[in-house]
Amino acid sequence: MLKKIGHIKNPLTVIAIFAGLAEISGTVILPLLETGVQNTYVWFLMLFPTFLVAVFFFVLYKKHHVLYAPTDYRDDESFTRLFQSAPIGETLRKRGVELDDVGGDAVAGEIDVHNGPNPENGREARADPNDGVISAADTLKNSFRGNGLLAEELVTAKLTKEFRIVFDKNLAVKGHPKLVFDAVATLRDKAIVVETRFTRNGNVPEERLLPHFDRVQEFSSTLPVSLQEKVEFIFAIVTDATEPSKFAQVKRLVERTTAIAANYSFKTSVRLFQMGELEREFSVR
Incomplete structure (x- = not known):
């Protein structure tokens, strides 16, 4: 089963894994927090994905080439x-x-x-x-x-x-x-x-x-x-x-x-x- 999991090949995969782990861990931790802290933490869980998406599209617009791995440029038409x-x-x-x-x-x-x-x-x-x-x-x-x-x-x-x-x-x-x-x-x-x-x-x-x-x-x-x-x-x-x-x-x-x-x-x-x-x-x- 593990053999089917490929290696991380580009920054897009890293961003996806990071965003997924942040949201899952945030959801798991939320019930364990004190009531007074939960309100602030909920706002964080809502705003963080929005900030992440905004930064992603900013990088995509300004410098989209950095989102690709070197292996993405391996064909004859890379340049x-x-x-x-x-x-x-x-x-x-x-x-x-x-x-x-x-x-x-x-x-x-x-x-x-x-x-x-x-x-x-x-x-x-x-x-x-x-x-x-x-x-x-x-x-x-x-x-x-x-x-x-x-x-x-x-x-x-x-x-x-x-x-x-x-x-x-x-x-x-x-x-x-x-x-x-x-x-x-x-x-x-x-x-x-x-x-x-x-x-x-x-x-x-x-x-x-x-x-x-x-x-x-x-x-x-x-x-x-x-x-x-x-x-x-x-x-x-x-x-x-x-x-x-x-x-x-x-x-x-x-x-x-x-x-x-x-x-x-x-x-x-x-x-x-x-x-x-x-x-x-x-x-x-």
Whole structure:
């Protein structure tokens, strides 16, 4: 008979056993108490289950992943179930935070779509000879925002080709819609999270780098301990800098970012990509 009783496999079983024992023991003890104490004890027996249920649903809503045991994540889709397509509003908010307020990093590369290319950016916009306006493709490649979006696309394509796995773009953690990542690949034994940062001269302050890592840390904290070590983070820094001085500054940004990564528990790989090489590899013109 005892062989049919399974082992306790997850926190839900512990909660159920605890609640059941508390109510049974409370009912048994009630007749043994003095009359003056019984009134208070009855209130406890009524309010305690209500409190327990309220706490349970609060945890279920805020951090439901902690209610599962590691064995509940043993199939191939264990990490896949943790993500969903990010709400468009959160995706735009995240991009706005990353591409706005970049200080001097964008000044030399912005293009005025109304008045033509900025002569300081060093990249001539190719106009349509038929109407004399700047094409959408040229605007995308010459503006800082456009380069940021293009960098995300090219890095995702590069990593897909390199790892030979599918990276889904703009995913959010289920139950945490503000935890949005540029790309995520889920495998049997790990999840690879990707964040991309475009820069022209490496002028990205530390306070703008930390949110990328903090989001991954927050995502990792929603997982069981056994799965936290299976989260890998790739931080891709993309630049179109060709001048030796600016490229050296971007390399120093990579070094600073690597030092920041050392303060976090998850495995991080800081990668440097040159926009020109990515464009040639994927025939972007």
